[in-house]
Amino acid sequence: xxxxxxxxxxxxxxxxxxxxxxCAGIAMPLFxxxxxxxxxxxxDPVDLELTKRWLKGTAILFAVGAVSGTVxxxxxxxxxxxxxxxxxxxxxxxxxxxxxxxxxEAIFIGIYLYGWDRVPPRVHWWSGVxxxxxxxxxxxFVVTANAWMNTPVGFRMVNGQVTDVDPIAxxxxxxxLQQTIHMTIAAYLAIAFMAMGIHALAILRGSTQRIHxxxxxxxxxxxxxTAVLQPLSGDFSAKQVARWQPAKLAAMEGHWxxxxxxxxxxxGLPDEQAETTRWAIRIPSLLSFMAHxxxxxxxxxxxxxxxxxxxxVAITHLSFQIMVGCGxxxxxxxxxxxxxxxxxxxxADTRWYLRLLVLVAPLGLLAVEAGWIVTEVGRxxxxxxxxxxxxxxxxxxxxxxxxxxxxxxxxxxLGVVVVVLLKRQVFAPSEVETAPASPPTPPPGER
Amino acid sequence: MDYPxxxxxxxxxxxxxxxxxxxxxxxxxxxxxxxxGSTAERQRALIAHAIGPIWEANHVWLILVIVLLFVCFPxxxxxxxxxxxxxxxxxxxxxILRGAAFTFRTYDRRDPGTQRRWSRVFAIGSVVTPVxxxxxxGAVLSGRIGVDLATGVVATDYxxxxxxxxxxxxxxxxxxxxxxxxxxxxxxxxxEPDLRRAFRARALWAAVATGVMAWVCFFLARDGAPHMHAGxxxxxxxxxxxxxxxxxxxxxxxxxxxxRYxxxxLIAAGQxxxxxxxxxxxxxxxxxxxxLTIRNAAAPPQVLRLMxxxxxxxxxxxxxSLWFLFRLFKSARQPGRS
Numbered sequence: 001x002x003x004x005x006x007x008x009x010x011x012x013x014x015x016x017x018x019x020x021x022x023c024a025g026i027a028m029p030l031f032x033x034x035x036x037x038x039x040x041x042x043x044d045p046v047d048l049e050l051t052k053r054w055l056k057g058t059a060i061l062f063a064v065g066a067v068s069g070t071v072x073x074x075x076x077x078x079x080x081x082x083x084x085x086x087x088x089x090x091x092x093x094x095x096x097x098x099x100x101x102x103x104x105e106a107i108f109i110g111i112y113l114y115g116w117d118r119v120p121p122r123v124h125w126w127s128g129v130x131x132x133x134x135x136x137x138x139x140x141f142v143v144t145a146n147a148w149m150n151t152p153v154g155f156r157m158v159n160g161q162v163t164d165v166d167p168i169a170x171x172x173x174x175x176x177l178q179q180t181i182h183m184t185i186a187a188y189l190a191i192a193f194m195a196m197g198i199h200a201l202a203i204l205r206g207s208t209q210r211i212h213x214x215x216x217x218x219x220x221x222x223x224x225x226t227a228v229l230q231p232l233s234g235d236f237s238a239k240q241v242a243r244w245q246p247a248k249l250a251a252m253e254g255h256w257x258x259x260x261x262x263x264x265x266x267x268g269l270p271d272e273q274a275e276t277t278r279w280a281i282r283i284p285s286l287l288s289f290m291a292h293x294x295x296x297x298x299x300x301x302x303x304x305x306x307x308x309x310x311x312x313v314a315i316t317h318l319s320f321q322i323m324v325g326c327g328x329x330x331x332x333x334x335x336x337x338x339x340x341x342x343x344x345x346x347x348a349d350t351r352w353y354l355r356l357l358v359l360v361a362p363l364g365l366l367a368v369e370a371g372w373i374v375t376e377v378g379r380x381x382x383x384x385x386x387x388x389x390x391x392x393x394x395x396x397x398x399x400x401x402x403x404x405x406x407x408x409x410x411x412x413x414l415g416v417v418v419v420v421l422l423k424r425q426v427f428a429p430s431e432v433e434t435a436p437a438s439p440p441t442p443p444p445g446e447r
Numbered sequence: 448m449d450y451p452x453x454x455x456x457x458x459x460x461x462x463x464x465x466x467x468x469x470x471x472x473x474x475x476x477x478x479x480x481x482x483x484g485s486t487a488e489r490q491r492a493l494i495a496h497a498i499g500p501i502w503e504a505n506h507v508w509l510i511l512v513i514v515l516l517f518v519c520f521p522x523x524x525x526x527x528x529x530x531x532x533x534x535x536x537x538x539x540x541x542x543i544l545r546g547a548a549f550t551f552r553t554y555d556r557r558d559p560g561t562q563r564r565w566s567r568v569f570a571i572g573s574v575v576t577p578v579x580x581x582x583x584x585g586a587v588l589s590g591r592i593g594v595d596l597a598t599g600v601v602a603t604d605y606x607x608x609x610x611x612x613x614x615x616x617x618x619x620x621x622x623x624x625x626x627x628x629x630x631x632x633x634x635x636x637x638x639e640p641d642l643r644r645a646f647r648a649r650a651l652w653a654a655v656a657t658g659v660m661a662w663v664c665f666f667l668a669r670d671g672a673p674h675m676h677a678g679x680x681x682x683x684x685x686x687x688x689x690x691x692x693x694x695x696x697x698x699x700x701x702x703x704x705x706x707r708y709x710x711x712x713l714i715a716a717g718q719x720x721x722x723x724x725x726x727x728x729x730x731x732x733x734x735x736x737x738x739l740t741i742r743n744a745a746a747p748p749q750v751l752r753l754m755x756x757x758x759x760x761x762x763x764x765x766x767x768s769l770w771f772l773f774r775l776f777k778s779a780r781q782p783g784r785s
Binding site: 056059060063064067068070071078082085089090092099103109110118119165167397403414417 | 499500501503506507510511513515517518519522524526527528529532535539542544545546549553554555599601746747749750754757758761764765768769771772776
């Protein structure tokens with residue numbers, strides 16, 4: 001394995017691992033403050049227990065997210081020093097703002113976790129609001145920095161030297177808006193479906209306890225709304241990609257020929273040698289319409305890009321198909337749940353719908369991973385689109401397969417432990433409902 | 448205003464706060480490893496109780512330093528990331544293991560076997576991280592990481608810069624210093640006399656270890672970090688500064704000896720502050736010796752100016768929040784709650 005490939009895999013594993021925990025760190029605090037707010041209104045101990053149970057899970061996920069995020073901030077220099085030595089100042093603004101947002105998040109999650117008996121309930125709830133807001137903001141800032149790698153602005157490159165650096169312009173780059181909207185919705189969508197699936201599984205396994213029903217009633221509205229919004233945001237994103245990164249769009253679509261009335265290519269397998277996409281369904285003119293708003297608009301095909309400026313087509317195309325497919329499945333599931341509620345069918349009593357929720361549960365996170373593969377692999381061979389190639393950015397350090405193996409092994413281990421611990425938390429019987437005679441007040445210091 | 452200098456000062460201040468907070472959290476992990484005697488399990492519980500609410504916030508200072516480094520001194524960040532790839536990766540593994548194992552221990556089964564396994568991982572992470580941090584600082588001070596200013600090409604064999612006596616002595620010094628600070632803090636976390644005495648004894652031993660390692664580092668710096676040695680020994684500010692640091696260290700020991708714990712905590716924090724400042728001053732004006740200085744490695748002035756504005760605005764939100772966090776969990780009102 002070449003050192004470049006090892007570095008790219010190392011980065012991909014580190015990002016792909018961290019993003020799962022980052023999504024949980026963005027979305028779970030929102031769910032918790034909704035549930036805690038319900039408790040403040042109703043004083044129903046089940047609502048409090050649900051909040052605390054989500055909180056335990058979040059504490060585990062947040063800690064792993066914090067350490068894996070630290071790894072990423074170092075890896076920028078460990079793996080891509082030649083990129084950071086000029087790009088650092090240009091994209092520094094969102095990174096430093098992210099630092100502050102993450103700082104606030106870490107401070108207030110400490111208060112939220114350990115402060116139950118130390119601050120008044122209102123203050124506690126507001127701490128949760130700060131965690132939810134700063135978690136969302138730190139995600140937005142990091143994605144802004146990534147958007148700059150897709151649409152680099154705010155500097156000039158003169159003879160290999162960077163001049164006229166404008167960090168604000170770099171932060172407000174053309175892709176920033178579409179990427180942050182798409183990623184933020186994705187975080188809530190993916191985690192809401194994941195959590196719904198887990199609670200549905202608990203009900204299917206015979207739990208009649210209200211804690212899981214309450215969870216579903218909080219999560220379904222969030223899941224349904226984000227599932228409807230996400231395709232709209234995706235359409236906006238695709239139009240932006242079509243405008244700024246035509247090679248990425250062509251790779252996403254497996255679209256080879258430059259043509260008007262370009263068809264939307266669904267499924268199939270791109271063959272990069274033969275320069276064609278086989279076994280796909282083609283819907284005439286739809287790609288032209290979706291990318292540029294007119295059925296007769298011209299869409300540039302991959303053949304019009306030099307071979308050494310094309311991203312890996314098969315990976316990008318397949319990942320894009322997976323992401324869209326997962327999104328549509330979640331959209332259908334969310335709408336179906338809304339209909340069931342309108343027909344006054346309690347979700348928790350509709351066993352086939354619970355099974356569907358379990359089935360759909362991992363699709364949101366799968367879509368997040370696939371979407372990041374589209375963004376990152378679709379940008380190749382560039383690390384900064386049109387400015388610097390990934391191969392020119394990698395560290396000269398040899399033997400990069402060793403840190404890759406170490407990170408992969410550690411993250412595999414952490415992943416297994418997290419799943420085991422979460423499973424135990426989720427399927428534990430409700431303490432409040434098991435002993436309804438005397439609802440236990442938590443001992444001081446317990447979280 | 449001298450932007451590069453101002454940013455460097457902020458980095459140094461962040462490092463001081465990281466040492467006072469995050470450093471002590473690592474020190475807590477060291478004492479988890481050395482928990483012994485009849486109070487061993489209560490020692491571990493006290494350590495977990497003390498660092499639980501704050502370790503994630505304390506940890507962010509390190510991330511802030513890294514971000515400031517790559518935004519404001521990108522050449523230094525690239526040079527350090529290139530030459531110190533191996534010790535930094537080991538440090539990151541320590542960071543991962545420490546944070547993950549601490550949290551897993553809190554939420555895993557309560558049986559002694561499970562708890563002991565996670566304790567071990569937590570403690571190993573808490574030892575590896577400060578040692579490797581010290582090793583990296585030692586390598587940066589050694590003057591062996593050469594950088595071509597025009598191209599940014601780093602002259603390094605990836606090993607000899609850090610695999611040397613001085614960096615590892617500095618790593619052990621950092622470990623001793625953080626363990627000492629943690630033990631002093633822990634005397635203030637409990638009202639139970641036997642636990643207090645246990646950590647008082649540990650603090651005194653760690654103070655001795657810190658003093659010994661300080662002399663070893665100073666001795667090894669003659670060859671291992673000649674610039675720094677000259678800075679520590681030869682400049683007109685250095686002798687009074689050294690004497691003050693030494694006097695403060697002795698005062699902290701005296702306060703511990705007299706069981707004046709609140710005073711000892713204050714003086715020990717002051718001592719650690721002086722040590723970090725002394726490191727910063729002795730290195731000035733270099734970032735990575737011998738080629739990169741605060742001036743020649745700095746990003747364009749408009750970037751630094753914006754960063755200073757962002758730092759000021761961020762501090763308005765951050766400092767009251769931090770104060771609130773520490774008042775809530777570290778005020779002297781409720782010692783001994785566990």
